[in-house]
Amino acid sequence: MEGRPPDDAALAERAKHGDERAFEELVRGYQDVAFRTAYLLTGSAADAEEAVQSGFVKAWSALPRFRAGSPFRPWLLRIVVNEAHNRRRAARRRGELAVRASAVSASGDAAPSPEDAVLGRERRLGLLRAVERLSDLDRDVLTCRYFLELSEVETATALSLRRGTVKSRTARALARLRAELGAEVSA
């Protein structure tokens, strides 16, 4: 996952001591990944923008509690995730995600034929709808681990869970997803 400005630890430390310029650098460096995170959790661009804005404002206020040397990205994403959850709860629903029409396989395969591209898109849509039928808890952990490609440790921080809980919840969510898909996708 992209979105890591150089030496963010130093920027965070400077921002912690009130350096607004340093904080602005962090906002520039992380706003895209923060937006992607919030959008995938809420399914709404408007809610995601609001969650990101509030998240950064709260992060600024919380910086005195940021521990020097710890990674900034998961710390920030935790705040953004909380804001996104608040907005999702307030909206009482989550918008549907969509697959890009021109989606290209991430597996690095050669360019697919038009027929294969259509089939690939259909397969992805089927998988996406199955993910969306899962509970919020299952979906959130799969979103962090696979859609955002966060590590287990980063997911644990972002979702305020213990690492072991992330591991077990991911396994359960995958099992439920397999059940949703039936024999469509093999393990």
Next chain:
Amino acid sequence: MSLERALVDLGRSLDVPEPVDLLPTVVARLERPPRRRPERRRLAAAVGLAALVALVATLVVPDARSALLRLLSIGGERVVLVDELPEVEPLPRGFDLVLGEEVTLAEARARTGLELARLEGSPDPDRVYLGPRETVWFLWGTPRRVRLLLAQTRELAPGTPPLVEKQVEAGGEVEPVSVDGARGIFLGGSRHVVLLLDAAGEPVEEAVWLARDVLVWERAGTTFRLEGELSRDRALELARAVR
């Protein structure tokens, strides 16, 4: 293709709108330190300082517009005043899964190497949990109907965040007390929010609850907290029975 790989592939194919530049809006919303502290906030700070120095009288915090005002730290506990308590949803399974791993007393003793607290004159706790950051929780009652909750936290390493943050609403009472000479505080009469903090000092989302009567004290580097429906005197009586 494995399911995990298919999910990564799907994630990279999702149609995510192009984000707009939020920097100007964020910068406009940042709170800057005020050049002059408002009168009412100054009053609140003065009262807080008096409490730290005197550690004797009951403190009734005046209403203040301060967003957050740190008041007291005792061992692994930090008490802060806030304008308004955050909304707290009931714990879906009571304290189960919140305090840590449920263990036996013997396991807790073996795994922490601590001399565990015991409440003289009372039966053994109904449940024992081994929580993060070397905290042992003793629960009397059930996770959904707690009669008494006692926590024992080993001295935290210097510079590490506290284990618990208590948010007390302006107007709440925070009374400095002495437990057989050990420094303590009693929070009673009004509800306050308890947040368990992780090693980074961030609240653990699933470990936030409302409490009413709590006594916290520190003895020989160990922090104890006692929670239940307790009068100040009853809480002090129980605290003195902790061995």
